Amino acid sequence: MFFKKQKREAPDTMNEKNLDDKELIPVSxxxxxxxxxxxxxxxxxxxxxxxxxxxxxxxxxxxxxxxxxxxxxxxxxxxxxxxxxxxxxxxxxxxxxxxxxxxxxxxxxxxxxxxxxxxxxxxxxxxxVATQENRSLTRPENESQVMGPQIAFNESLATNISLLRRFLTNANLCNESFKVGKQTNSAVALLYLKDIADEEMVDRMRERIQSIDIDSVLDSSFLIQLIEDNSLAIFPQMLLTERPDRACAWLLNGKVVVLVDGSVQVIGAPQTFIEFFQSMEDESVRWQIATFIRILRVFSMIVSIFFTAIYVASLTFHYEIIPQTLLVPLGESRSRVPFPPIIEALLLETMIELLREAGARLPTKVGQTMGIVGGIVVGTAAVDAGFTSNILIIIIAVSALASFTTPNYTMGNVIRILRFPLIILAGFWGFYGLMFGFCFLLIHLIRQSSLGSPFLAPFYPPRFADWRDSIIRLPIGWTNRRPKQARPDDKMKFRAQKTKE
Structure with missing residues (x-):
């Protein structure tokens, strides 16, 4: 190789440039x-x-x-x-x-x-000799639960890694450090369990972090949009958690965990769609109760997305599916409403979202009062003024309540948004539009992946061995295999026969 000669400075300054254009420390x-x-x-x-x-x-x-x-x-x-x-x-x-x-x-x-x-x-x-200005460890705010550990991550990267090492006193817990952001130079840590996590999966995550070329990364929620498979999709493909026990559960299943200095949440990948409706508390209760709660969450998600749209489609195009005993009170309730069902539904859904957003941005005590009082006053006034019907008020309230059962905040926001296009499709084309929207969402989910793994697993592609810990949760003795989605090197958690003995 040929290098361009550089002009040497005076010997007393010693400010020479090395071959990598790095300035040497002067002796003066x-x-x-x-x-x-x-x-x-x-x-x-x-x-x-x-x-x-x-x-x-x-x-x-x-x-x-x-x-x-x-x-x-x-x-x-x-x-x-x-x-x-x-x-x-x-x-x-x-x-x-x-x-x-x-x-x-x-x-x-x-x-x-x-x-x-x-x-x-x-x-x-x-x-x-850096100052240690860390917030003390507190209870989880967004993932609170009755049973299980009551501790959450804070903004210190060193503290968060130490929490994971306390839960996992394992020499195979690997920690790789990166610098991301040309201006912030933020510290990012990649953690995984050697001999359990798939090396190809770890390499893929490592390459994505190293390939980031951006000015700043201030939070895990920002980083996750840069490393997920499809940043244009409305569904998140990686999970965020503030609970150390959940992050450790991911590591034990062969997944990788990414931490960002200054962020209280860590990233876990790969993930499946059904994992957004699971909680760590499901592992702390009896399997029958955990199964019931998971089924309830999935049912609530379906109700929250489709319930209002079904109401709009039924009143606009498909009166024949409404029971005859319900037609009379429904007609009386809508007799004073001057708007078609689609406008009525969109108006109320928008009002509910305004109340929810206002309550979230106000201080806690004021926000709770605002949500309760605002909901009662606005709902009663809307019915008395003839802007909406009593039945739609009930449907909107049930849909909003069902959306709160989703344990993941990001997925909860997705469910809130999906209601609006489905209501519009139902208002223009009835059940045909509703079925078109459902098929579009299903195809969209099938096409998604999380760190290269199918997002809709274990249902597509079907992996029946993983069904035992998906929507249902069988007894712990039956869940002795790690999920196939992460392709772990060590596929067995424990020997089921020895556990039973």
Missing amino acids: KDEFINIMKERLHHSADLNTKELANGFTLVFLDTLTDKKMLNEDILSRLAGTSATPDEALKSITVSSTSKHKYVEDGVDSILKGAVLVHSTGYPVIISAV
């Missing part, structure tokens, strides 16, 4: 201070401290722990000779490194490290 104290100030644009919180024995310290006040700085660095360096090796021996901070490039020093100082420079040496020592 003043030159080192000036370079760090220029790289950090003379930030107000950038502090430099020169010791009498020849050491120069550079750090950011807002990122460093002053107690650790004084006790573990300043007091230790005061009586030593000003050489990098002596600095490494004297500093009592656990995380220390030696750097010879300016870029590496800038990265370290932005992570809360103190840079120690020795006059006459082209290297620096970085010692991490």
Whole structure:
């Protein structure tokens, strides 16, 4: 290979560029201070401290722990000779490194490290003394449950990984670190269990994270849109959770988990459509109760999406399917309504969504009061004014209530949105439009995948062995195999015969 010759600078500055265009650490104290100030644009919180024995310290006040700085660095360096090796021996901070490039020093100082420079040496020592400003561990807010662990992730990546390691005291738990975002340089961790997770699945997730070229990644919900199989689909293909026990369950099933520094939720993949209607509490109750609850959630999802659309189609095109005893009260209820059923339904659905969104954005106590009072007042006023019928009020209320049974917030939002196009299809083409919408959704789901695995498994393609822990949940002794969707290397959780004995 041929390299372009570069002009060498004066020997006293030592600001040479290496073959990778990285700037070397200067041996001059003043030159080192000036370079760090220029790289950090003379930030107000950038502090430099020169010791009498020849050491120069550079750090950011807002990122460093002053107690650790004084006790573990300043007091230790005061009586030593000003050489990098002596600095490494004297500093009592656990995380220390030696750097010879300016870029590496800038990265370290932005992570809360103190840079120690020795006059006459082209290297620096970085010692991490970052402040530990973490929110205390609390109960899960969005995935609360009665039984099971009552602890949730927080915004600290180190804390979240430690929670997973406490649940999984396993040497095979692998942790790979990445930097994502050209401006934020966010830390992203990829976790999986060696000898259980499929290597091809891990490689696929690793490649997707490494291929991201974007300015910033501030949350897991943002990252998930960059790495999922089809970002244009309305259905999410990967799950987010704030529960460490659920993330550990994914790891034990051969799945991969992705954490983002600053985010309280972690990503799990691959996932299936039916897993969005499962909860960790299902594993803590008897299998009969868990099966009933799962069936109830799936039924509620169907009711929430199709109930209002069926009402609109029946009143607009298909009166013959309405029982004769219901026709008279239905006609009396709609006698004062000036709008066709499709306008009436869309108007009420929009009002319900407005109340729900207003209640979510207001403070908790005010939001609850707003939702209850607003629903009663608006519903009663709408019926008295003749804008809607009593029966539609009941149908809309049941559909809204059914949507709340979905344990996943993201899937709950999808169900809320799907009601509107189905109501429009039912209002224009009746049951034919409704069937067209259902077939479109079914084909759309069949075409989706999660990290390369079928999204509608175990029903399509049919994997009967995985049905025992899908909509139904059989006794634990029957669920001794890991789901085939993740293609785990170790397919057995335990030996069923030994468990029964």
